[in-house]
Amino acid sequence: MGGTPFGKSLGDLGGSGRERARRRGQGQLEAQVLAALHHSSGPATAAWVQQRLGGDLAYTTVMTILSRLHAKQAVTRERSGRAYVWTPAADEAGLAALRMRRVLDGEPDRDAVLASFVSALSAHDEQLLRTLLDRAADDGPAPGAAAPDGPGHRDPSDHIHGG
Numbered sequence: 001m002g003g004t005p006f007g008k009s010l011g012d013l014g015g016s017g018r019e020r021a022r023r024r025g026q027g028q029l030e031a032q033v034l035a036a037l038h039h040s041s042g043p044a045t046a047a048w049v050q051q052r053l054g055g056d057l058a059y060t061t062v063m064t065i066l067s068r069l070h071a072k073q074a075v076t077r078e079r080s081g082r083a084y085v086w087t088p089a090a091d092e093a094g095l096a097a098l099r100m101r102r103v104l105d106g107e108p109d110r111d112a113v114l115a116s117f118v119s120a121l122s123a124h125d126e127q128l129l130r131t132l133l134d135r136a137a138d139d140g141p142a143p144g145a146a147a148p149d150g151p152g153h154r155d156p157s158d159h160i161h162g163g
Contacts, residue, residue: 029057033065034074034088034095043078043085073098 036052037044050062066086069075074095077084090098107113121129 029061029065030069030074033062033069034092037075037086037088038092043080043087045080045083045085047083049086072102 032053033049036049039052040048046059046062046066049066050057050059053062066075066077066084070077070086074089076087076089078087088095104110104113118126118129
């Protein structure tokens with residue numbers, strides 16, 4: 001589990017570790033923690049993550065970030081003695097997809113959001129999305145997926161019928 005510290009270039013900005021941590025946004029810290037976990041050869045402790053980030057973050061800050069990532073289902077944790085070991089819940093593409101689903105789930109008008117998203121796609125991305133949707137339709141619903149009329153689904157004609 002050796003290697004170069006992540007975010008080391010940020011550590012060269014000067015000031016104390018706490019000052020540097022305050023200058024970094026929460027999303028940037030989460031991304032650095034996830035990057036460190038992705039580069040580990042297996043489950044990693046918070047102390048290991050802290051060391052890989054250059055050691056300028058307090059252990060409690062690393063634990064807070066890991067706990068937030070756990071609440072977002074971006075990482076999993078397992079007891080190892082008195083501590084936890086942490087693992088990314090998915091690869092980077094899977095985590096990006098999870099963030100996209102969370103944004104969509106947080107919007108009251110899914111149809112409008114999806115329509116806006118699709119209308120802004122490049123021709124290449126639109127064709128790729130069509131191919132992926134066709135492939136998914138051929139394979140059937142994913143295990144654990146809600147039925148088309150299940151929770152979270154809105155019939156496209158709902159807005160016509162006042163639904």
